[in-house]
Amino acid sequence: MGVFVDAENIKFNGGYQLRYDILRRFASRDGGTLLRMNTYLAYDQERAKSDPEYHKKSAIYQQMVRDFGWKIIVKNVRRFTDDEGNITTKANADLDLAVDAMLQAENLDRILLVTGDGDFLQVVTALQNRGCRVELLGFKNVSKQLQRQVDAFYLGYLIPDLLPFSYEPRNDWGKPGSVVRGICTKWFPDKGYGFMRFIKQVSSDLWITDPRAPDSPYESVFCHNNELADNITPEDLAQRDTVFEFYLDESDVDEGLVARNVRKTYSLNY
Secondary structure (H helix, E strand, O other): OOEEEHHHHHHOOOOOOOOOEEEEEEEEHOHHHHHOOEEEEEOHHHHHHOHHHHHHHHHHHHHHHHHHOOOEEEEEEEEEOOOOOOOOEOOOHHHHHHHHHHHHHHHHHHEEOOOOHHHHHHHHHHHHHHHEEEEEEEEOOOOHHHHHHHHEEHHHHHHOOHHHHOOOOOOOOOOOEEEEEEEEEEEEOEEEEEEEEEEOOOOOOOOOOOOOOOOEEEEEEEHHHHHHHOOOOOHHHHHOOOEEEEEEEEEEOOEEEEEEEEEEEOOOOO
């Protein structure tokens, strides 16, 4: 297996504070051997000269990622000035990531790309033609063409603990009292309730989406209309691309769980 992280794309498209230890566990969830784990990080040399705190935090962060077994490829930020004097910055790692993935694919059976950039469409096709299974993980603004081309797409918001909750730093995902992210699978407007579904734990059986199946890693929870935030619309509840975050509580009527304080995390309408 190989994992290639387009860190800047992810950072600015919903994946800020992505946990590399959890990503590693997710990538190797079926017992595969992680032969390559590359992440492409930006570093602003000019800012570092005048901002020692930025340099210190960058060094600490990079060391933490290395401690989890990742190889870091640093891309220095470049500045460009247009004819009107406007300055733009760029630290594009697309070419480096694409070349590395193609060269290293000879020894890989499966590749996980962590990005949302549609520029990798031809790279995905080339990797598949070389016999690799290519999976994709992203958050916001993920190219629809890229999603359709890969062999499997995973929405990062739904992976347990991949993104931390700032208001629940010691969150115990899936347990009563914890907060999770999931989707709405059924809603009955006339009855005022429905069901949310979330991933209980990272598993090789993520394709078993029916929570009633004994090997399914998913769990279904009851949700009453009174628990929905005011900005949640019927359209949000009807589409699987809307991600909700909610607290889990023990049901008063059976042994199951119920969703409390349901808020919208992400929607195609954003």
